[in-house]
Amino acid sequence: MSAVEPPPGAGPAFDATVFRRVIGNFMTGVVVITTVDDGAPCGMTVSAVSSLSLEPPMLLVCLSAASATQEAVLRSGRFAVNILAEHQGHIAERFARAGSEDKFADLATRTGRTGVPLLADVLATVECRIAEVVGGGTHRVFLAEAVHAEATEGSPLAYFRGEFGKFELGLDAEVYRRLRRSILDRRFGADEPLQVEQLAAQLSVSPSSVYYALTRLVGDKLVSRDPQRGHVVTPLDVATSDDVLDARLAIELGAAELVGDRLSAEQLRELRELAAATGSHVRDGRFGDVEGFIDASHAFHRFLVDATGVRSLVDAYERLSLPDLLARALPGVTDPDPRLITDHVDLVEALERADLPAVRRVLTAHNERAKAVQRAGIERRGGQL
Numbered sequence: 034m035s036a037v038e039p040p041p042g043a044g045p046a047f048d049a050t051v052f053r054r055v056i057g058n059f060m061t062g063v064v065v066i067t068t069v070d071d072g073a074p075c076g077m078t079v080s081a082v083s084s085l086s087l088e089p090p091m092l093l094v095c096l097s098a099a100s101a102t103q104e105a106v107l108r109s110g111r112f113a114v115n116i117l118a119e120h121q122g123h124i125a126e127r128f129a130r131a132g133s134e135d136k137f138a139d140l141a142t143r144t145g146r147t148g149v150p151l152l153a154d155v156l157a158t159v160e161c162r163i164a165e166v167v168g169g170g171t172h173r174v175f176l177a178e179a180v181h182a183e184a185t186e187g188s189p190l191a192y193f194r195g196e197f198g199k200f201e202l203g204l205d206a207e208v209y210r211r212l213r214r215s216i217l218d219r220r221f222g223a224d225e226p227l228q229v230e231q232l233a234a235q236l237s238v239s240p241s242s243v244y245y246a247l248t249r250l251v252g253d254k255l256v257s258r259d260p261q262r263g264h265v266v267t268p269l270d271v272a273t274s275d276d277v278l279d280a281r282l283a284i285e286l287g288a289a290e291l292v293g294d295r296l297s298a299e300q301l302r303e304l305r306e307l308a309a310a311t312g313s314h315v316r317d318g319r320f321g322d323v324e325g326f327i328d329a330s331h332a333f334h335r336f337l338v339d340a341t342g343v344r345s346l347v348d349a350y351e352r353l354s355l356p357d358l359l360a361r362a363l364p365g366v367t368d369p370d371p372r373l374i375t376d377h378v379d380l381v382e383a384l385e386r387a388d389l390p391a392v393r394r395v396l397t398a399h400n401e402r403a404k405a406v407q408r409a410g411i412e413r414r415g416g417q418l
């Protein structure tokens with residue numbers, strides 16, 4: 034526990050680090066403040082934002098007087114608050130970097146009614162005009178009137194103790210888990226529509242909880258959105274499974290190219306342990322615990338991608354939702370190819386030798402075996418899950 038009490042009669046005697054650590058216990062959302070300055074878009078990441086008044090609708094933001102975006106906001110008299118969604122931590126990081134680099138490069142934006150840039154795919158946007166500016170220590174507090182506001186469904190990016198995270202209501206998370214389990218256990222047919230109202234009645238929960246769960250399941254690729262029929266269970270066939278595994282291979286080959294010959298002794302030791310863990314779930318040529326195997330296999334495969342430190346590559350890898358892909362097909366597999374496990378060990382050995390051609394060979398052969406095992410699982414269950 035950090036103490037922040039100033040001694041009696043003295044000024045604030047605790048230092049900024051302590052204050053930052055203590056105040057970090059206050060969980061916030063994360064926004065990007067955007068504006069235009071002489072025709073050029075500007076923006077910065079901010080957590081010090083709060084609603085202020087309903088009539089008129091007002092909010093306040095606290096911006097460092099040293100920030101270039103703050104100067105631009107002051108000059109233009111208007112700004113937008115872009116409330117980030119849970120998957121947009123990388124955008125928060127990008128807009129937290131000071132300087133002249135074009136923070137908007139490759140980012141989809143549109144122009145709001147007040148002429149300021151709005152980021153695409155955010156959870157909500159509020160366009161504001163400055164009503165008053167108040168000084169506060171190193172910062173300026175902008176009291177602003179909201180002139181236009183829009184929101185979409187989704188979950189916010191949370192910020193707590195210096196880390197980005199996800200925020201979810203306990204009940205929403207439970208509904209998500211139950212629907213996910215039902216799909217993996219094939220209690221819905223392939224391509225079956227999932228009606229929000231009907232599921233809400235069946236589960237005795239609010240439609241918004243079901244909608245939240247379905248939105249997350251779309252991210253997991255277990256559910257798709259059909260323009261006519263709404264949410265449907267994503268059918269899994271051999272071609273789809275092959276496609277995802279080929280994408281995994283491409284990412285892993287890329288990761289191997291980046292770091293395959295420069296893993297530290299500590300990283301190699303960790304990877305060897307992860308390889309051994311995958312083997313512990315297969316006994317006498319059978320899966321002892323399919324879910325345990327899937328988790329262990331995911332941790333093993335992800336390690337190399339994580340080791341690159343390239344966030345977009347890790348995100349792309351996660352978006353493949355490999356654990357769910359395997360969880361749908363592997364329960365139909367009775368006799369997994371034992372080389373699926375020995376490949377993991379062979380890969381570690383090739384990495385220990387920094388032998389990139391061997392790394393590529395093992396990864397490629399392993400992918401063919403993984404595809405064959407998935408194919409067997411899917412075909413055993415009728416060709417489409």
Ligand SMILES: Cc1cc2nc3c(=O)[nH]c(=O)nc-3n(C[C@H](O)[C@H](O)[C@H](O)COP(=O)(O)O)c2cc1C
Nearest residue numbers: 077078079080081096097100101102129130131132
């Ligand atoms: C999660 C997070 C929250 C932040 N919140 C604020 C804030 O409330 N006010 C502020 O002035 N800066 C905040 N920052 C820091 C600014 O984003 C950072 O100083 C940025 O470099 C300013 O960019 P600029 O100088 O190009 O305008 C935050 C950064 C992060 C990562």
